[in-house]
Amino acid sequence: MPFDTPAAVVRHESLNRDHFLLTLESPSIARAARAGQFVMLQTRDGTDPLLRRPMSIFRVLPGRSGRFQILYKVVGRGTRYLAGQPVGARLATLGPLGNGFRLPPAGTRPVLVSGGIGIAIFPFLVETLAKTRRRAPVLVYGARTKGDLAALGFFRAQRVPVRLATEDGSVGVRGFVTRLLEPLLAAPEEAAQLELFVCGPTPMLQAVAALAARAGAPCQLALESQMPCGIGVCLGCVVRCPGDDQGPMFRRVCTEGPVFRATEVLL
Ligand SMILES: Cc1cc2nc3c(=O)[nH]c(=O)nc-3n(C[C@H](O)[C@H](O)[C@H](O)COP(=O)(O)OP(=O)(O)OC[C@H]3O[C@@H](n4cnc5c(N)ncnc54)[C@H](O)[C@@H]3O)c2cc1C
């Protein structure tokens, strides 16, 4: 059951030119949230922009503070307004929403695969895996350039092994994350003990899902789409899924997702 609350901005940090870490206080949302879920956030008072923006829950802070964090990148009007919100502002926030990740079986090694701002979904998953005594994950993280990599300090502090790829070669291997994944998935016996958790742009999801299918590794994809309502009403977020003789089926990313098994969707 989601809550619609005015969440107070208790901290708002600029990480670099266009990445921000926002700490919000809403005990009801913080208590109910699970890794992989998101909130719909009003980026400023009034009706412009009218629609709230979907943002993954980056972390729920420990203790009883009722605080959670959002990591976001400024890409347009809504996120630009959000970046101007001062400490003390109250932002209408609806959540937690969506299904979240399914945790892997205890012996399985989670491989987190992130493209760009897709990284925002993973810190909560890393902490949940540790709390539930799952195997420690490895992070495979790709971006256009070094300046687009965010939150590396979190993963290093959690001792998560990190493998990096940038398209311009400014850090890590030059190219896409798939270059890092291919060797990991090359040996079938090892691939069968892995599970991939993937978030990033659609071409990356397609490429990683294809690699996982070839290797026989289970794979969960966190999808992004336009989300006018976030609660399953408007059908503005649907994704095509395998259907039957009548044709493909459609599912709502906001309620049946945002996380789907790679075999459940047609990207
Ligand atoms: C489940 C989910 C989780 C996400 N998590 C994160 C995250 O953690 N961090 C992050 O940086 N980004 C995240 N995103 C992406 C983020 O929501 C977009 O970058 C953001 O909405 C862009 O808003 P904007 O106004 O700045 O961009 P704009 O470029 O102004 O908006 C994009 C375009 O889409 C339209 N539009 C914007 N929002 C909506 C909407 N809700 N419904 C319909 N049309 C819309 C605008 O009118 C515009 O045409 C997530 C997306 C999803 C679906």
Ligand code: FES
């Ligand atoms: S965003 Fe409206 S149904 Fe999904």
